[in-house]
Every structure is written in C-alpha cells, then in structure tokens.
Amino acid sequence: MMPSDQHVGPTGTFPGFFGPHAPHESDLYKCVHCGFCLQACPTYLETGLEAESPRGRIALMKAVNEGRLEMTPSVVGHWDMCLQCRACELACPSGVEYGKLMEATRSQVEQQTRRSFTQRTARSIGYNTLLKSPTKLRMAGTALKLYKKTGLRTIARGTGLLKLLPGDAELADEYLPELSQNFFVGKGQVHPAQGVRKARVAMLAGCVMALTHAETLEAAVRVMTRNGLEVHVTAGQGCCGALNTHAGEPDSAAQMARKNIDSFLAINPDAIVSASAGCGAAMKDYEELLRDDSEYVVRAARVAELTRDVHELLLEYDFTPPVKGLDITVTYQDPCHLVNVQRITEAPRTILKSIPGLKLIELGEPAVCCGSAGTYSITQREMSAQLGRRKARKVIATQAETVATANPGCAMQLDFALTQLAKENQTARTTKVRYVVDLLDAAYSLE
Ligand code: SF4
Ligand code: SF4
Numbered sequence: 001m002m003p004s005d006q007h008v009g010p011t012g013t014f015p016g017f018f019g020p021h022a023p024h025e026s027d028l029y030k031c032v033h034c035g036f037c038l039q040a041c042p043t044y045l046e047t048g049l050e051a052e053s054p055r056g057r058i059a060l061m062k063a064v065n066e067g068r069l070e071m072t073p074s075v076v077g078h079w080d081m082c083l084q085c086r087a088c089e090l091a092c093p094s095g096v097e098y099g100k101l102m103e104a105t106r107s108q109v110e111q112q113t114r115r116s117f118t119q120r121t122a123r124s125i126g127y128n129t130l131l132k133s134p135t136k137l138r139m140a141g142t143a144l145k146l147y148k149k150t151g152l153r154t155i156a157r158g159t160g161l162l163k164l165l166p167g168d169a170e171l172a173d174e175y176l177p178e179l180s181q182n183f184f185v186g187k188g189q190v191h192p193a194q195g196v197r198k199a200r201v202a203m204l205a206g207c208v209m210a211l212t213h214a215e216t217l218e219a220a221v222r223v224m225t226r227n228g229l230e231v232h233v234t235a236g237q238g239c240c241g242a243l244n245t246h247a248g249e250p251d252s253a254a255q256m257a258r259k260n261i262d263s264f265l266a267i268n269p270d271a272i273v274s275a276s277a278g279c280g281a282a283m284k285d286y287e288e289l290l291r292d293d294s295e296y297v298v299r300a301a302r303v304a305e306l307t308r309d310v311h312e313l314l315l316e317y318d319f320t321p322p323v324k325g326l327d328i329t330v331t332y333q334d335p336c337h338l339v340n341v342q343r344i345t346e347a348p349r350t351i352l353k354s355i356p357g358l359k360l361i362e363l364g365e366p367a368v369c370c371g372s373a374g375t376y377s378i379t380q381r382e383m384s385a386q387l388g389r390r391k392a393r394k395v396i397a398t399q400a401e402t403v404a405t406a407n408p409g410c411a412m413q414l415d416f417a418l419t420q421l422a423k424e425n426q427t428a429r430t431t432k433v434r435y436v437v438d439l440l441d442a443a444y445s446l447e
Contacts, residue, residue: 054088106248180214188235207239219441242282277335311347322443325357335407372413388417
C-alpha cells in the first residue's frame with residue numbers, strides 16, 4: 001500500500017482502521033524497517049522479541065490497517081505493552097512519529113474491541129469520572145488517605161478481603177502511593193513575584209501530582225516567585241488529559257484541554273508552566289489534539305506555544321543560582337516526556353549543578369524508561385516492575401544519596417522500585433527520591 005495523507009482503508013479480509021482517529025497512512029508507511037529503534041526500546045531490551053519492538057508494533061499496525069490481520073487480543077497485547085516513552089522516535093532516522101501512531105492505534109482499539117467488564121468499569125471510573133473532575137479526584141484521594149490511616153488497609157489485607165474483590169485489588173493496594181497532607185488546588189491564587197516582576201505565569205496544578213506531590217508544587221511556586229515570576233494557579237483548570245490521550249480516549253482528553261485553555265488564557269499569561277514532564281508534553285500538543293475543533297484550535301495553539309516545563313522556564317528567565325549549598329550527591333533520572341517529547345535534557349542538570357556543594361553523578365542507561373508510564377504500572381505490572389528494578393539498580397550503582405526527577409509517575413515508580421529492590425536484597429534502602437525543584441527550593445531556604 002502506498003503512503004498517502006488520506007486513510008485509504010483495508011484491502012484484505014478484516015475491517016482495518018477507520019474513522020476520524022485512524023492513524024494517518026503518511027505516518028504509518030514512513031517506517032522502512034531499518035531496526036535502528038530496536039536497541040532504544042525498553043520492552044525490546046527486556047524481551048528480545050520483535051513484536052515488543054517499535055518496528056514490530058508498526059508491522060502489526062500496517063497488517064491490521066490493510067485488513068490482513070484481525071485486531072485480536074494478542075495483537076492488542078503487543079500494543080498495550082508499549083510504554084509510549086517515545087525513545088524510538090529519537091532513534092528513528094526516518095522521522096516516524098511513533099507516539100502519534102500509537103495514540104491513534106489505541107483509539108482504534110477502544111472503538112473496535114470490547115474490553116472485559118472489569119477493565120471497562122475501571123477505565124470509565126478512571127478516565128471519565130475521576131480524571132475529568134478534580135473535585136471527585138480529591139474526594140477519592142481523601143478516601144484513600146482514610147483507608148491507609150484508619151486501619152482499614154490492615155483489615156483488608158489481614159482478612160483476605162482484597163482477594164475477593166474484582167480485578168487485581170491486591171496489586172492496586174500494593175501500588176497505593178503516599179498522598180500529600182494537603183492537596184494542591186487551583187482556586188485562582190496569585191503568588192506575587194519577589195522583586196521586579198519579570199512575567200505573569202499560569203501554573204498547572206495537575207491531577208495525580210496535586211494529590212501525591214503537593215509539597216513539590218508549592219516548592220515550584222516558591223522557586224518561581226523567588227525568581228521574579230508572578231504565579232497564578234488559575235481556577236477552573238483540571239487534568240491535562242495526557243493519561244486519556246495515551247489510553248486511546250482522545251475525546252475526553254479534548255474536553256479536559258478545552259477547560260485548561262479557558263482557565264489559563266483568562267489571565268493573559270506570558271507563559272504557562274508545568275512542573276510535571278508528562279503534563280507539559282501534553283499541553284505542548286494541544287493544537288494537534290484539537291486540530292478538528294475550529295472553535296478552539298487557535299487558542300490551543302496559543303497554549304502550546306506558551307507552555308514551558310518549569311526548568312525550561314527558570315532558565316529562560318535567568319534564575320538566580322543559590323548562594324548556600326547542599327552537600328549531597330545526586331543522580332538525575334530523565335523523564336521520557338521531558339527528553340523524548342520536549343527534548344529537554346540540559347535545563348534540569350544546569351539547575352542541579354548551580355547548587356553549591358551538590359555533586360551530580362550521571363545515571364547509566366539514562367534513556368531507558370523507568371517503567372512508570374502513566375497507568376502502565378497498574379495495567380502492565382510485570383514489565384513495569386522489571387523496568388523499575390532495572391532503573392533502581394542503575395540508581396544504586398551511582399551510590400548517590402538522592403535521585404532527582406521531574407515527573408510524578410517517575411517519582412512514584414522510583415520510590416516503589418527502590419523499596420522493592422531493598423526488600424528483595426534484604427538491605428536497607430538509602431536513596432531518597434526528590435524533584436529538581438525540591439532541591440533548588442531547599443538550597444534557597446538556607447539563605
Ligand atoms: S514508545 Fe517506548 S516502549 Fe513503545 S515502542 Fe517506542 S521505545 Fe518501545
Ligand atoms: S528506526 Fe524508524 S524506520 Fe527504522 S524500523 Fe524503527 S520506526 Fe521504522
């Protein structure tokens with residue numbers, strides 16, 4: 001089949017890809033099967049299987065698109081195993097936009113296949129109820145805190161109740177993250193700049209990070225205001241929509257994007273900032289997400305243009321290096337959506353190196369995903385745990401006291417993997433997980 005901008009449709013027995021969210025054939029047929037991407041792919045590195053490589057997954061997409069192959073659970077399983085880390089995009093000499101292809105393919109899977117009742121229920125609650133409503137998400141967060149603090153968790157574990165619940169409740173319980181004491185909420189707060197105001201910035205509170213790492217978001221506000229930025233945590237905002245986009249739910253992701261666009265642009269900001277790599281990457285892609293929405297596409301493009309990762313923003317506005325130092329060794333874990341999507345590697349390192357006394361030790365295999373990948377750690381537990389262990393071993397090999405990161409999923413995965421590895425090795429866990437902005441804030445607090 002020849003490349004084309006239009007979707008031509010299948011010539012074989014099966015229905016192929018169809019509808020408005022079908023992968024573009026001009027993207028799909030760019031792949032020339034050279035295999036340069038294979039060694040960049042974490043699932044290929046772990047399995048050695050062609051079907052768990054970018055090239056293999058694209059071959060399956062082409063076969064399905066042409067109607068030569070049915071979208072069976074086995075085919076879908078290979079696509080589901082992809083982390084969407086997009087390391088393959090960086091390695092690909094033909095410029096295959098693999099992330100776009102996989103998002104469109106997942107949307108086809110949701111249209112054309114029927115998941116189990118448990119999966120449908122979990123997806124509906126997760127993607128269409130909790131992520132769409134910050135209030136409901138916070139209520140769920142409060143319920144989780146009570147579950148952990150009141151002894152209910154001990155009872156559920158001790159009585160075997162978790163085994164009786166549908167789905168893998170034991171797994172979900174094991175992965176329950178630590179939650180912040182006070183959640184971070186966008187209510188229209190304005191944090192004035194210290195000194196001369198350099199810019200007015202709208203800040204994304206986010207969904208998961210606002211519940212699990214609220215302290216880091218507060219630290220991000222402090223370091224921005226300390227550097228002359230007036231920070232608005234605008235009212236009416238919500239989740240960026242990244243998790244929905246990756247899960248093949250573009251319509252709900254677009255609804256979330258519209259809410260954020262209205263919320264951010266209402267204050268006429270000079271920049272829009274995210275302290276989470278995944279969310280920043282998603283907002284920089286709002287124009288693409290809303291390309292068919294004539295009412296919103298121009299404003300979506302404006303938001304994409306204004307969006308900055310927090311480290312990028314601090315450098316753009318000439319942040320002041322701290323005067324006092326932290327006498328610690330730190331290694332830095334590159335979040336995939338910062339490196340492979342936003343192409344930012346130097347800004348976090350520059351900030352870390354600006355802290356007097358801090359010794360930065362580079363991590364081995366920096367480009368290999370830690371295995372977090374949004375909801376992947378729940379849906380693909382085994383591969384996620386394997387990759388988590390792989391990353392934790394690299395962290396431990398540096399002998400750094402702290403591993404710094406810039407994304408909530410990575411922070412939780414590193415925390416979990418380091419604890420699990422210490423348990424397996426029957427050793428004490430010594431490495432802390434912090435965000436880069438936490439360390440900068442800690443250094444400023446000494447002044
Ligand atoms: S996105 Fe990541 S996991 Fe998926 S095929 Fe590309 S490199 Fe492999
Ligand atoms: S590197 Fe690019 S062109 Fe080569 S096999 Fe991978 S995706 Fe295809």
